[in-house]
Amino acid sequence: MPNEFGNQFHHMHNKYGTYDSICDGCFVTVATVSKESDLAPAEDTHVCDPVLVYQISESARHALSALNLDFGKPRYREVWR
Numbered sequence: 001m002p003n004e005f006g007n008q009f010h011h012m013h014n015k016y017g018t019y020d021s022i023c024d025g026c027f028v029t030v031a032t033v034s035k036e037s038d039l040a041p042a043e044d045t046h047v048c049d050p051v052l053v054y055q056i057s058e059s060a061r062h063a064l065s066a067l068n069l070d071f072g073k074p075r076y077r078e079v080w081r
Contacts, residue, residue, distance in 0.1 A: 007043070007046060008025075009021045009043050009046075014032075019036045020032050026049060027056065
């Protein structure tokens with residue numbers, strides 16, 4: 001469920017019995033606790049670092065352009081003779 005800032009979180013159950021909450025917006029581990037229900041307070045107050053979110057979006061944009069995956073334009077198709 002999103003917090004008041006619109007962030008959503010994924011919960012991971014670790015092999016040692018702890019739970020992690022990972023923010024979908026900035027990919028930061030917001031909390032690590034022994035009971036999954038204890039993740040809610042950290043999730044409710046988490047605010048993504050805008051600089052980190054910008055860096056992630058720029059990295060993704062550069063990765064897509066390096067792969068020539070511009071989804072807004074038709075893909076170039078090479079014709080072999």
